[in-house]
Amino acid sequence: MNLIGEHITYKPDDQFHLNDVSFNFKKGNLYTILGRTLSGKTTFLKTIAGLLNPDSGNLSFEKKDFSKIPVWERNVAMVYQQFINYPHLNVYENIIFPLKQRKLSKDKIKTDVEEALKTVGLIGFENRKIQELSGGQQQRVALARSLAKKAKILLLDEPLVNLDYKLREQLREEFKKIFSEGMSQETILIYSTTDPQEVMELNGEVIVLDEGKVLQKGPAKEIFENPLNLKVAEISNDPPMNILKGLKNSDNLNFENISIKSPKHFKNLENQNYNFGIRASEIKLDDNGEEFEIELAEISGSETLLHLKKGNSKLIALIEEVMNFKIHQKVKVIFNSNKFYAFNQSGELVSSPYGINNG
């Protein structure tokens, strides 16, 4: 009784929106689609909803061919990144709209709506107009409408992206709670986002999408620990993983006149050229380190992002405190060599600090 997609391809113009995508989604699970803007996430969700018809491939749900069922008869719900509600209806009318469409009994509608309002924390807002609500509240209404419907497939298309930072954090916490407690085991939940942090926090099964192609599938932890290639490493980290072209010899990793002691997990690697990957958070300021020039310093919240340069190598370091730097100032940094990844020349992961586990 799964949602199964086989070799789904959608190419409306000369670019692939979906390129041979296959999946098998099980009930009661949370799936996150991670990808950059225009990677095909929305197309993916709209295909499942039935708003788009793929050029080729099969989509089936509960052993029925989904492609023959029109949108309005598929039991799906969708929350858009824009806050889409019915502007001519108030909060309560918005939430009962899909239930009325299904001609449910009055009592059933009442209890379902109350439950949904409680879940999203909008009790007391029933008679408000949509226009009177803040962005976060509007998105809660959209979520409540989707929840009240008790659809078997719930699609959330970057639901938090248009909210401000504070609200995003808060709503993300609530989403986590709703997904783990408020959802029935009958529901398949599919959540798309560009934000790796969201993926890690939601901790579901992840599908990494780029240019319409599935790059990697697996649990969030697996994606974090063993990104299969450079693209995944870039997409699944924010800031993107630093990639340094360099040479490994028996004891050291060498790049840009820097020589770092080779970590233990590299000992079985052949001595040759690699793309070494290291996360921004594994680079620390240290007076005994290597000298880099600051190109840009961004302060975000309680952290400072340093864009560093040396020769042809550019990297980003995440400093966990707020510091003021001048542009072109020289700083010294050290690398936590135990957290180095190695990708071969064609970009495949060959060694990871967590051990490669493709299973």
Next chain:
Amino acid sequence: MEKLYTFLKYTFITLWTVFIVAPFLWAVSTSFKDFQSVNSKVTYIPWLDFEPTLEGWRVLVKSPARGGVDIVEPYFNSIFVTCTASLVSIVLGTLAAYALSRFTFKAGFIRNNDITFFFISQRIMPPIVLSIPFFIFLSTIGLLDSLLGLVVVYIVLLMPIAVWIMVDFFNRVPKELDETALIDGCNPYQAFYKVVLPNSIPGLIVAGMFCIIFGWIDFFFAFILTFTEVQLLPVKVVALNSSITPWWSLSASALISVAPLIIVAFVVERYLSKGNLSGALK
């Protein structure tokens, strides 16, 4: 500087208001005058300058046999033709506009924008170009000098306005709203009338207003396509102007022919200023 700006602003508004309102006041006062008060000398103030009389108004409802001009029938003719043509134009135009906004059409080199332009191009042509084809068309199908014939012609004139306004309006309603309706269990027709249409009322009102105005004020086609059986208000009003111009009844008829438009303007203004849609659709 600020004060000077305010001063100039209000001065301009005052002058403009006087410019707009003065002819109306003049028409109102003239409509209550008799032959003497109009033709002998310039008179302004009722009871002081001249003795007001209802004669100018009475003539309008008297039958021609009793020396009147009877504009009641043309008045209702005009209301019927304008309202029917506007209603049909709005219904058909809205459906056409929705299709043009939401679906992609291809026929050879023709795309959605070309179809939209085709509608609008009907209004680009000078009316005189259309008059002969319309005349021949109506006489062929036997609708010359009839209300129905006028309705048909007015639909041709008004529907482009409805399509033009509504295409623009629908293009600003996010497609995701229709999609959400589909996902929530509406078929495409239900999505249109349960979700899209209720959110398009401001657009419908604007389109309707333009249709009514353009239909009501048309003189050219009403003049060319009717003779004796049917007469519309604008033609009748102009026909008052004979060898001796009865300024008093001419003023009265002019006033009641603009009255519906003034009422429409007030109703629409009140409705639009409610801002029913503002901020709802981002």
